[in-house]
Amino acid sequence: MTARRKSLLAILLGPGAFWIGLFFLIPLILVVVYSFLERRSGGGVLWHFSLDAYIKLFSPTGETLINDFMMIVLRSLWWAALTSFVCLIIGYPLAFFIALQPPSHRTAYLFFVLIPFWTNFLVRTYAWKFILNNNGLLNNLLQALGMNRIALINTPTAVLIGLVYGSLPFMVLPLYASIEKLDFDLVEAAQDLGANYVRVFSRVILPLTMPGIVAGIVLVFIPVSGQYIVPTILGGGKVAMLGNLLAQQFGPALNWPFGSAIAVVFMALLMVGVIFYLRGDAREEEVGL
Amino acid sequence: MAEIYDVELRNVTKKFGDFTAVKDISLGVHKGEFFSLLGPSGCGKTTNLRMIAGFEAPTSGEIFLDGQPVSQLPPFKRNVNTVFQNYALFPHLTVAENVAFGLEMKGLGKDEIRKRVADALEMVRLPDSGAKKPHQLSGGQRQRIALARAIVNRPQVLLLDEPLGALDLKLRKAMQLELKELQRQLGITFVFVTHDQEEALVMSDRIGVMNHGELLQVGTPEEIYDRPANRFVADFIGDTNFLPCRVTECQGEVAWVQVGQGIRVKAACDQAVSGERQATLAIRPEKIHLHPAGSAGGQGEDVFPGRIEEAVFMGTDTRYVVELEPGVQLVVRYQNVNAATERFREGETVAVSWRPISARVLLS
Numbered sequence A: 001m002t003a004r005r006k007s008l009l010a011i012l013l014g015p016g017a018f019w020i021g022l023f024f025l026i027p028l029i030l031v032v033v034y035s036f037l038e039r040r041s042g043g044g045v046l047w048h049f050s051l052d053a054y055i056k057l058f059s060p061t062g063e064t065l066i067n068d069f070m071m072i073v074l075r076s077l078w079w080a081a082l083t084s085f086v087c088l089i090i091g092y093p094l095a096f097f098i099a100l101q102p103p104s105h106r107t108a109y110l111f112f113v114l115i116p117f118w119t120n121f122l123v124r125t126y127a128w129k130f131i132l133n134n135n136g137l138l139n140n141l142l143q144a145l146g147m148n149r150i151a152l153i154n155t156p157t158a159v160l161i162g163l164v165y166g167s168l169p170f171m172v173l174p175l176y177a178s179i180e181k182l183d184f185d186l187v188e189a190a191q192d193l194g195a196n197y198v199r200v201f202s203r204v205i206l207p208l209t210m211p212g213i214v215a216g217i218v219l220v221f222i223p224v225s226g227q228y229i230v231p232t233i234l235g236g237g238k239v240a241m242l243g244n245l246l247a248q249q250f251g252p253a254l255n256w257p258f259g260s261a262i263a264v265v266f267m268a269l270l271m272v273g274v275i276f277y278l279r280g281d282a283r284e285e286e287v288g289l
Numbered sequence B: 001m002a003e004i005y006d007v008e009l010r011n012v013t014k015k016f017g018d019f020t021a022v023k024d025i026s027l028g029v030h031k032g033e034f035f036s037l038l039g040p041s042g043c044g045k046t047t048n049l050r051m052i053a054g055f056e057a058p059t060s061g062e063i064f065l066d067g068q069p070v071s072q073l074p075p076f077k078r079n080v081n082t083v084f085q086n087y088a089l090f091p092h093l094t095v096a097e098n099v100a101f102g103l104e105m106k107g108l109g110k111d112e113i114r115k116r117v118a119d120a121l122e123m124v125r126l127p128d129s130g131a132k133k134p135h136q137l138s139g140g141q142r143q144r145i146a147l148a149r150a151i152v153n154r155p156q157v158l159l160l161d162e163p164l165g166a167l168d169l170k171l172r173k174a175m176q177l178e179l180k181e182l183q184r185q186l187g188i189t190f191v192f193v194t195h196d197q198e199e200a201l202v203m204s205d206r207i208g209v210m211n212h213g214e215l216l217q218v219g220t221p222e223e224i225y226d227r228p229a230n231r232f233v234a235d236f237i238g239d240t241n242f243l244p245c246r247v248t249e250c251q252g253e254v255a256w257v258q259v260g261q262g263i264r265v266k267a268a269c270d271q272a273v274s275g276e277r278q279a280t281l282a283i284r285p286e287k288i289h290l291h292p293a294g295s296a297g298g299q300g301e302d303v304f305p306g307r308i309e310e311a312v313f314m315g316t317d318t319r320y321v322v323e324l325e326p327g328v329q330l331v332v333r334y335q336n337v338n339a340a341t342e343r344f345r346e347g348e349t350v351a352v353s354w355r356p357i358s359a360r361v362l363l364s
């Protein structure tokens, strides 16, 4: 590589690298470092190396038992999985529908999918609270229609609605990208060879759009597993997920090292999981798509 | 009782919005026949094939497979397989899995499938490619796999949409012969789409010539070549001299026409003409013979004096432009059987001759 190309590359990659360094890498390093420091009683940390946070996390007799922590981890993973699944079930037909539109219409539909991003997520979640409240839009509508009110707010259902709502675009976009790439001649070829609609889907469409499914699941699963806003606002704190546990440690409990340790352990768990997941997918993908 | 065709189209029309892609086509393909649909790009060949396969429904008319109307049948219920213009091999499956696809859909046993896949790969002479992925094959190999994937199902009818289009000339010629041979062995009815007239002539039992959605003529390669029904067919298949002419007399299949100022020509005419009318005289360049000036020509031939305007040596033959009278020129292809010194020179006067049956009157 010539010096000129090198400097060009530096200029092109510079802003992105700076962004990631400032807003991702530095906070991440801070969290890891904090997890090995001593707690300061008024919040923050004392700069002494200490394994207290990890000992507390893994000791079976601590104030927050490892069992409780594992319960919350499992619950977070369960919610993430459930949300991914529901997003996939809703998102796949939606993405398929968009991909089948004439090209000029597709942009408009994608635009609608992205519109919610124009407003802060917190605001949108509060909007859902107004909709789902006992005296909210939905219940008023039900009553007007002569049906019974249903208690939704502060239930797991409300949390699921909020999580799916917030994550759907992250599922639809990669799905759309892979479905749009799909060569529909292959669908005809399969039909020509005697495959009915179910088999065309399972043998041709599904395998060929698998990269989009995998990407969508990763993009939904990871953020949801650390969700804080939705379980707090729509679940009323009754549905404790990892985000709530973290917020508690950095907030009321004023134990920053312990909060950091929880974050680090959970991150490590997720990373291992995702690596295995993507590896399996890469093996399947050796088809030269 | 009328013959039961393997494939039959009865008054089939296909419209896309206001645009008519296929116009009132009626056509019967015999069992075991190699039938070609020939026509220029955009004339509706693929549309025709897609209607037979079931991917498009006719706007009006009916399609019959083995005597049964099939318009209500989805593609996967028709005993027809297609070799697609772009092959459409499944990229996520191996070659063997691609070929096995149709058999698996039929629910055949594993051993049976393995055996038939091996046979099919053997037949297209790629027996060792089963484990490869389509993207690891060359264009010609992909084409063979697409063929294997279709014929392994032993369909009643095989539809082929310009399957040789992407191949280079040499490979295409080789595949033409192979395909023809394969069809003869298998006895499957082939409906073969091409825009290459030479390909159609070489391979087909019968050819249907299409233009602008219409079926202009159906016949054996010889019929199409020697007795084109109209100017389009004559022009599209092979080279032809077209001379504007006036029909002066017509008796049975023989007509007298006047070309230019004073050339009277006897010619073949399929349609009866009453009175005088304008027409086109068509003569193939290779059916015209040249002789030294003053010669009487061959037996049964009509002879006209002419002058060589242009002579281009082309290897196996020489292409002459001969002027019969000012404004009336003919292209003549003459095989170089004689030594180079005996070829005609530019400016030389010659005798031009042809058999009346070789000159055809085409009415517009």
Ligand SMILES: Nc1ncnc2c1ncn2[C@@H]1O[C@H](COP(=O)(O)OP(=O)(O)OP(=O)(O)O)[C@@H](O)[C@H]1O
Binding pocket: B016, B019, B021, B039, B040, B041, B042, B043, B044, B045, B046, B047, B048, B195
């Ligand atoms: N789905 C469609 N919608 C609108 N018009 C179509 C459609 N399919 C084909 N056509 C039109 O119908 C005409 C015939 O198309 P077709 O594909 O049958 O041509 P073809 O003879 O196969 O040409 P080629 O040799 O280029 O493959 C074309 O003018 C094409 O634009």
Ligand SMILES: [Mg+2]
Binding pocket: B045, B046, B047, B085, B161
């Ligand atoms: Mg075509």
